[in-house]
Amino acid sequence: MENEERAAEERTAPDGTPAEVVAEAVAAAAGEPAAEAAEAAGEVPGDVSRARRRRRLVVGSLVGCLVLGGGVLVCLPGEGPAGRGAPVAAPGAQAGSAVRAGVAAALSDLAALVEEREQAVRERPQDARSWAVLGTAYLEQGRRTADVAVLYPKAERALRASLKARPRGNADALGGLAALADARRDFPAALRWGEAARKAAPKRWTTYPQLIEAYTGMGDYKKALKALDALTALHSGPAVRGRAAGVYWDRGRREDAQAALADAAVGADSPAEQAAWLERAGQLAFERGEREDALRHFQEAVRLDPDQRAAQAGQGRALAALGRTTEALSAYRVALERQPLPQYALELGELYESLGLAQAARVQYDRLRTLVRQESAGGVDGELTLGRFEADHGDPASAVRRLRAEWRRQPGVAVADALGWALHRAGDDEEALRFASIATDRVHAGAVYSAPYVHHLAVIERALGKDGPARRHLQEALRINPYFSPLFGPAARAALADLGEEPPPAGLPD
Numbered sequence: 001m002e003n004e005e006r007a008a009e010e011r012t013a014p015d016g017t018p019a020e021v022v023a024e025a026v027a028a029a030a031g032e033p034a035a036e037a038a039e040a041a042g043e044v045p046g047d048v049s050r051a052r053r054r055r056r057l058v059v060g061s062l063v064g065c066l067v068l069g070g071g072v073l074v075c076l077p078g079e080g081p082a083g084r085g086a087p088v089a090a091p092g093a094q095a096g097s098a099v100r101a102g103v104a105a106a107l108s109d110l111a112a113l114v115e116e117r118e119q120a121v122r123e124r125p126q127d128a129r130s131w132a133v134l135g136t137a138y139l140e141q142g143r144r145t146a147d148v149a150v151l152y153p154k155a156e157r158a159l160r161a162s163l164k165a166r167p168r169g170n171a172d173a174l175g176g177l178a179a180l181a182d183a184r185r186d187f188p189a190a191l192r193w194g195e196a197a198r199k200a201a202p203k204r205w206t207t208y209p210q211l212i213e214a215y216t217g218m219g220d221y222k223k224a225l226k227a228l229d230a231l232t233a234l235h236s237g238p239a240v241r242g243r244a245a246g247v248y249w250d251r252g253r254r255e256d257a258q259a260a261l262a263d264a265a266v267g268a269d270s271p272a273e274q275a276a277w278l279e280r281a282g283q284l285a286f287e288r289g290e291r292e293d294a295l296r297h298f299q300e301a302v303r304l305d306p307d308q309r310a311a312q313a314g315q316g317r318a319l320a321a322l323g324r325t326t327e328a329l330s331a332y333r334v335a336l337e338r339q340p341l342p343q344y345a346l347e348l349g350e351l352y353e354s355l356g357l358a359q360a361a362r363v364q365y366d367r368l369r370t371l372v373r374q375e376s377a378g379g380v381d382g383e384l385t386l387g388r389f390e391a392d393h394g395d396p397a398s399a400v401r402r403l404r405a406e407w408r409r410q411p412g413v414a415v416a417d418a419l420g421w422a423l424h425r426a427g428d429d430e431e432a433l434r435f436a437s438i439a440t441d442r443v444h445a446g447a448v449y450s451a452p453y454v455h456h457l458a459v460i461e462r463a464l465g466k467d468g469p470a471r472r473h474l475q476e477a478l479r480i481n482p483y484f485s486p487l488f489g490p491a492a493r494a495a496l497a498d499l500g501e502e503p504p505p506a507g508l509p510d
Helices: 002-011 019-030 048-061 091-101 107-123 128-145 148-165 171-183 187-200 205-217 221-234 238-250 254-267 271-287 291-304 309-321 325-338 342-354 358-377 383-393 396-409 413-425 429-440 451-463 467-480 489-498
Strands: none
Touching: 091 107, 091 128, 107 128, 128 148, 128 171, 148 171, 148 358, 171 187, 171 205, 187 205, 205 221, 205 238, 221 238, 238 254, 238 271, 254 271, 271 291, 271 309, 291 309, 309 325, 309 342, 325 342, 342 358, 342 383, 358 383, 383 396, 383 413, 396 413, 413 429, 413 451, 429 451, 451 467, 451 489, 467 489
């Protein structure tokens, strides 16, 4: 059916379309001079229980595997049956499959896919499907490189060109626009586009991850869980398991999250995809305070995909927690050089500050402001990042203004935590407690298990003279992850000692 629709789309292109018109259309979407402007099937559905049996078979029969938290093993490519004998698709086709399924693709493969799709829309300007794939590829390139000021507008132009070519029932373009809005942290827009995509094609499983992210960004964990249920009823496979892991973690189901990521890593179709799931597993391990496990996962992710800069920054995080400061600084610098994200600059600046290197920290904080401005040119909402930064390192009153506006627009749990902390830093602890409680309660936040959030709550409680709750929450934060911040982790331990409670030894298990 898809082939018939695509053929119909291609036939709608008028014969004899002037070459300059086609070139202009490509250039408009790509943001390039006309002379330089240049499908993959979705993932085959599978049975969830079969995927789980496959994971048990693979990890039970091979050596050289990684151990996720909770004892779940993940074997690496080339170390057993999962890595042998599989046919390798052409780079563009492999990247096309990845972007349509919403999983990571190698940057070189993405470049090949972009070139192919640019050529396709140059030849067939009414090819709605190629425009949609091109827009999604631009989006993934932006995510992987942080060149969002250029690539996100190109993605939007291509996706809107797809909608223009096929205005009705174009779930590919609508879903792509939802993914773009999620990447820009524009969750209300992501919901609108995602709902439109679901209405156009209710059985299109790739729409539901965008809705899950949008619901989460709006703080609606119940709807996120319902969307996950709909997704798992429609499809299984690495992309679904990886998305489920995020929802499970948000709901406090850490072991389920780890198992889901193990399934995703084993079932990955490419080194880049497997590296992305290993990076996520590293994040989960670090958030549990498991420094060594986190570092192993981050290192393996970089080995599999040297362009996996999130894992490079993750190495910096884990190495700092292990006291290997020189290596940590180097890892952060490499990540920032290749994927200059504000979050990496903030983490590196706070590491410098924790070492007493105030001038080096200020350089990174200035860099953060520059990077947020650059992302803003690509339509990215940087108010949460700036609010967090200003609360701790700049103007808390400015942080409150930014975050109040953000809360009115998209009241997610991360915004509640940041606003509560900014209010505390600005001296309004009574209102701060209200937002810190929203960020950590089980009704609104869905059992989010975050050491920084609980630490913020404890500090606010202590400022209000609520020493008993403050003591309990400081203990909880340090149980979750004693290494949650090189700057604020030691402060939490000192505060607990001041309250008359000996801090737990670093690394004490839950």
